[in-house]
Amino acid sequence: MTATMLDGRARAREIRRELQARAREFTEQQGRAAHLALLAVGDDQSALLFGQQVTRVCQAVGVAYSVTRFAADVSEAAIRAQVAHLSNDPATDGVVVLLPLPQGVRQRMVTEVLTPAKDVDGLGPRNAGNLMLGFPSFVxxxxxxxxxxxxxxxxxxxxxxxxxxxxxxxxxxxxxxxxxxxxxxxxxxxxxxxxxxxxxxxxxxxxxxxxxxxxxxxxxxxxxxxxxxxxxxxxxxxxxxxxxxxxxxxxxxxxxxxxxxxxxxxxxxxxxxxxxxxxx
Ligand SMILES: NC(=O)c1ccc[n+]([C@@H]2O[C@H](COP(=O)([O-])OP(=O)(O)OC[C@H]3O[C@@H](n4cnc5c(N)ncnc54)[C@H](OP(=O)(O)O)[C@@H]3O)[C@@H](O)[C@H]2O)c1
Structure with missing residues (x-):
């Protein structure tokens, strides 16, 4: 048997078209583009690459984005304050903390101040709990x-x-x-x-x-x-x-x-x- 290959790129093209249509609709309804905020701490290459992939698609489909960068030695309190700030900002619709975080920064302490409704990567305790319970959640x-x-x-x-x-x-x-x-x-x-x-x-x-x-x-x-x-x-x-x-x-x-x-x-x-x- 020779396996049929599952073409992620073709499926991705379809999803991008859906994103573009919805982004346009969002902008018409809200009078502003949807806004996704990324937070990068340190210079882990896989985290930064993921961030670049996200922002490139945002640009292509019409979603606004911002990237906050912190040096690896920033305090956990400063990261938490920024996450809380973005969580409370009515003009921010989603927040993604790029992983992995540097050693010494506790992911739990960061994701717990991210409001569940904006935790679009589903990494905080509320979304993870909802997934486990079978409730609607960001996955x-x-x-x-x-x-x-x-x-x-x-x-x-x-x-x-x-x-x-x-x-x-x-x-x-x-x-x-x-x-x-x-x-x-x-x-x-x-x-x-x-x-x-x-x-x-x-x-x-x-x-x-x-x-x-x-x-x-x-x-x-x-x-x-x-x-x-x-x-x-x-x-x-x-x-x-x-x-x-x-x-x-x-x-x-x-x-x-x-x-x-x-x-x-x-x-x-x-x-x-x-x-x-x-x-x-
Ligand atoms: N496709 C994507 O978009 C995407 C996204 C994120 C990550 N990744 C990639 O996916 C891979 C895994 O990343 P991750 O973050 O899920 O995992 P991870 O945190 O690195 O953990 C690896 C998991 O594999 C288990 N494991 C390690 N050696 C094993 C073995 N010999 N037999 C059975 N299980 C073993 C570990 O078991 P223990 O728990 O017992 O240690 C652990 O649960 C990486 O290559 C990463 O780059 C891809």
Missing amino acids: PGTAEAVMALLQETGIALRGKHAVIVGRSNVGGKPVALQLLRHDATITICHSRTVNLADITRTADILVVSVGRPAAITGAMVRPGAVVLDAGINPVPGGVVGDVHAASVREVAGWLSPVPGGLGPLTHLMVIRHTLFGPTP
């Missing part, structure tokens, strides 16, 4: 991107066994909760999981967010499974995912490539949330 981008690509397969999720490898708050956990919400049966694996391959081989849907190239090989995949790769691992000349694509594509029914799979969709989600509100 982190990777989980939204996973759902968008699964939709492309046309496969009904109800009753399917979804195995999620990785349990980070931005990756594995929200993916698992979204799939549970759609009636999949879920198993979450992590670095202490014993006999990982025995578990991944039982997956109808396998989502991998580990941060290690070739963490999943073809021998670990059930024939015909849908495999979604959230990994972004820099290598000389580009990036690779967490899945060993050459062997997995011979076994899986569907595979999201890296680059060009989940990546092009993830950063669109904070803009979508700013314009459309929480995921029901």
